[in-house]
Amino acid sequence: MSFYRNAVWFVKGLNEYTKSGYLSASKRFDPADLDVNISNRSFMITGANSGLGRSAALTIAKKGATVHMVCRNKERGEAAQEELKQESGNQNIHLHLVDMSKPRDVIRFSETFKSEGQPLNVLINNAGILVNEDKRQVTEDGLESTFATNTLGTHLLTIHLLPVLEQAEDPRVVIVTSGGMLLQKLDLSDLQFEKMSKFDGAMAYSQTKRQQVVMTAQYAKTYPKVHFSCPHPGWSSTPGVQSSLPDFYERFQNKLRSEEAGADTIVWLAISPAATKQLSGLFFQDRKPVPIHLPLAWTKSNSGDDEKLMTKLQEFAESFNK
Incomplete structure (x- = not known):
């Protein structure tokens, strides 16, 4: 099964997720979608100092928007x-130092941002980690670092900033996921990867990325005033890929997308009027919604498990609010 899944993943990836797939998809893009005046809008981007986050921040900043780098x-x-x-x-670019793996830091920052009365139209949850080691890493709070950063950090920042977003015009939340989630079914039995016989960083990463897709759909149901979306950027050449997946990078570096191509759908979802014509809570690839359980139908979870994930995240949130 493992060989089959990986074979399906690489065949699909070589056809769609590389730079040739982006070039093919971009032929149907409407350039007018990004011809938008956003000079009066405010954007927050986590992980904005490198890779896809930096590319998205630069594109948005060039259009005159206020950018909050986290x-x-x-x-x-x-x-x-x-x-x-x-x-x-653009001088209206602000830096906020926050460790997304530390729940109390995320909560403290969010509450300070709210208390300052600053506006926020769009939150782009881009920061994430993939542990390139076979040993489970635990934060000072006793949390597995992949889950703490990719899932819990994203959840805490989102729910604590929702009151600000809901007061804004055309509010949006974009949660950047990975196509690796297509290989994973939501697993509530081991959220912190304690039961693995041997820790697998890539599997843990993919599981948290599946969690992000579930979270996006659940947020859309709960918070109808905000438009939620979850883009998969394809296989892109970023510092994170080079450091976390060196063998993959070495083998496929000539086929990887540029950072700008990888960030294209992130930016499109964040600024284009065309994006919010799509239903809230969907998974996107190259500016269009795509299924989240193909080609592996067994990865589909039931609605009860999806809701249980949100309950568990709320329990984590409450434990750090005390």
Whole structure:
């Protein structure tokens, strides 16, 4: 089964997720979709100092919007902030230092942002990690780091900023996932990957990415004032891919998408009027909604499990609110 799943994944990926797949898909794109005045809108992007987050931040900043960069590392964040200001000609780019793997940091930042009365139209949850080791890593809070960053951090930032977003015009939340989630069925029995006989960082990453897709659909049901979406950026050449998947990068680097191509649908979902004509809560690839359980139908979870995930996340959230 493992061989079959990987074979399906790589065949599909080589056809769709590489730069040739993007070039093919982009022939149907309407350039007018991104010809939008967003100079009066505010965007928050996690992981904005490199890779897809930086590319999305640059495109949005060039259009004159206010950009809030959420980054973990002070030195890299400040360097990226200055570069973005210079490259975009936009000085309205703000840096916030937040470790998305630390729930209390995320909550504290969100509450401070709300108390300052700053507007926010769009939240782009882009930050994520893939542990390239066979040993489970635990944060100072006792959380497995992949789950803490990709799932719980995303959830906490989203729910704590929703009151701000719901007051904005045309509010949106974009949660950047991965096609790797197509290989995973939602598993509530081991959210922190404690039961693995041997920790598998790529599997843990893919499971959290499946969780993000479920979360997106559930948010859409619960918060109808906000448009939620979950894009898969394809296989892109980013610093994260190079460091976390060195063998994959070495083998496929000539086929990988550019950061700009990988970020295209992220930006489209964040700014285009065409994006919100689609239903809230969908999974997107190259500017169009796609199924979340193909080609492997066994990955489909039931609605009860999807709702249980949200209940478990709420329990985590309440434990760190105390």
